[in-house]
Amino acid sequence: MKVRRYKHARRFLSFYKNNYQFRPPYQILIDGTFTNMALQYKINLKEQIPKYIGEEVQLLTTKCAIAEMENLGSDLYGAMSILTRFKVRKCPHHGKPVGASECLLSMLSESNSHHYFIATQDPDLSRHLRKIPAAPLLYINFNAIVLEKPSMVSQKTAESKITSKLAPSAEEKDTLKKLKQRFLPQNERKRFKKKRPKGPNPLSVKKKKKKQSESNVLNSLPGREGSKNRKRKRRKKKLTSQVE
Template sequence: MRQKRAKAYRKLMSLYCMSFGFRQPYQVLVDSEMCKSSITQKLELSKQLETVLQGTVKPMITQCCIHELYLQGKEQQPAVDLAKTFERRKCNHREAIPGDECLASVVGETNKHRYVIATQSHDLRVKLRTVPAVPLVHINRSVMILEPPSKATLEAKESAEEQVLHPSAPEIATLPSTSTPAEAPKRKMKGPKGPNPLSVKKKKPKVDPSAPNKAANESEQGHAGAKRTRGEDADGNVDGGEEPSSQGAGRKRKRRKKMGDNEPDHEPRGDTP
């Protein structure tokens, strides 16, 4: 199938799905003439139906249509075998009636079961075009075709859309009534805008006037503490700044005075002049 035709068929089936509640798998009612044509044209009926309808299908046939094939003798045995592979749709006819009349009675006036009709009968197709929401499929020169929507289908679609947009008086009465009118949304007043926060300079931190005095007092206390450690202890003891040796904790180490070259090695005695 060409891409253009496949797109058109997909769009057509979406119309039936959105407006009339069709869903996959599509229920396809096949008549006896369609079975014979598919055998003559050597077509795989189920596969062709899925290609045309752009989705999964469930082929169905009524007992009256199978009875028509039985009446035509053994020549139509391949068509009978094909029809037996389909799901049987009960038509509730005690005596077999012609296939066209059987399918028309199953569809009814509104097609409430949402059937797709695959038939080669021209008279049946003309009759079903007056029923809204009935997709019609037939074979034309070994090509399966999905007919465009009929006039009754388009009118039913427009009326359904109109009813949704403009409900009737009884439907309006069933809707919940609002006693208080809805308040209009308040409009936000536009006022002067502030400056751009990125272009505004940052505020300088406030300086405490007593902060310099505190810093000066702390520095003076620091210097006094340093002098105190150098001069006196808290008890008033004088510290020479030398650490006691490890050998004698209570003894102080005496420093020897170096003698110069002019000084004698020993002091003179007191009795010499």
């Protein structure tokens, strides 16, 4: 179980590295819901996150996330005190703190160009993160840290990036056209055109002729004169079935 969890983490990390240029040290923005859960399961985040990710990490938070925990009172003092041990990353809410989830979302904006990971247990924040391409999400499931599988938005955006990379650009298409014109002169192209088969499929034409000749041979055979009408009828049937 433990091995599978680590394998998944490696695979998902490779996805973010290959498709979105994530590089260590990975910057992990943490909120109070995550430290609170870590406290409940006695998980030492400074030890366990780098061990799980397998590469260098920076554990970060924001002033807004700390302020939110301070406002929630003494019950969450432990979770707040863990949060204050992390580096504080500057957010755009100087002097006017907002909720932790709003703050962390503003740090990522639309494309997460700074390559942040978010560590949270907040279901609303997680739902929003899944709509942003390349927003890795860490959460705690029972006593284990888990990197969530890349969201559908992340996967589809990565796929479309690959497709657009492989397809020739307008400039490349133009160059190809010019090259073709240069290496394939006008009369040469005409010659190739002549080689193309014309008219209906020659096999079907041949078949028709064969049937007609067959029936003619039968009709012309001696002793078959009396059955001429029957033969004609059968031929008509064959023809109608061919039309069908």
